Amino acid sequence: MKAPSIFPTLLDSARALGLRAWQTGPLFRKAFRTAAESVQEVLRAEVQKGNAKLVADFLTDKAAPAVKALLLERMSVRLLARLGLRGVLASNVVGWILPFVVEKIVRAVLQTEAAARLQQHPTVTNVRHTLDELKNRLRRAVMPDFGSRAEVLEHDLPELPAAATSGTP
Numbered sequence: 001m002k003a004p005s006i007f008p009t010l011l012d013s014a015r016a017l018g019l020r021a022w023q024t025g026p027l028f029r030k031a032f033r034t035a036a037e038s039v040q041e042v043l044r045a046e047v048q049k050g051n052a053k054l055v056a057d058f059l060t061d062k063a064a065p066a067v068k069a070l071l072l073e074r075m076s077v078r079l080l081a082r083l084g085l086r087g088v089l090a091s092n093v094v095g096w097i098l099p100f101v102v103e104k105i106v107r108a109v110l111q112t113e114a115a116a117r118l119q120q121h122p123t124v125t126n127v128r129h130t131l132d133e134l135k136n137r138l139r140r141a142v143m144p145d146f147g148s149r150a151e152v153l154e155h156d157l158p159e160l161p162a163a164a165t166s167g168t169p
Contacts, residue, residue, distance in 0.1 A: 031083070031093060035101040036138050038078040042071060043131055052127045056118035059109045059130070072098070101138075108137050 046055050057063040058071055076094050083090055109115050114130045 031097050032101060033139075034082050035075075035079050035094075035097045036105075036135065038082055039075050039098075039101055039105060040131055040135055042075045042078055044128065046071070047124055047127050047131070050124075052124050055127050055131075059106060059134075060115045060118055061106050061110070072102070075102070104138060105134055108134055112137075 043055050043058070046052075054063065054067060058068065063071075076098055079094050079098060080090050083093060085093060109118070109130070112133075114133060117126060118130055
């Protein structure tokens with residue numbers, strides 16, 4: 001009895017998918033970077049409007065729920081515009097990347113002395129300086145080799161297996 005030829009096709013497809021999984025890393029870093037920039041832009045805009053205390057409360061996780069909702073809505077709108085995606089895909093990407101980025105930012109503030117500085121003197125200059133520090137800290141967390149100009153070259157990428165052809169091997 002001859003085995004159906006679908007098994008080699010399934011195995012080849014599974015191998016191809018496994019090898020393509022490494023490609024999600026750069027895409028995630030790009031989405032994370034875009035989300036972090038969107039969050040930074042919204043927070044900087046609020047500081048420029050004179051709401052340094054509001055931003056300080058948001059970064060130290062002490063803001064009122066209505067304030068959090070308003071800032072998160074502005075961040076998500078900014079991120080949707082910057083990603084260039086449409087429809088449900090854009091909503092899903094924003095839905096999982098934005099909370100992750102905001103959590104990382106708040107955690108970075110709470111782990112450093114930035115929280116105490118923000119609570120003591122929430123001036124425009126102080127908050128902007130803290131936002132710059134957070135931007136650099138997030139950049140190092142996502143891209144540890146930032147500044148080294150290390151790049152993945154096209155000819156260094158592993159070759160993917162050829163698509164399975166129909167027929168018996």
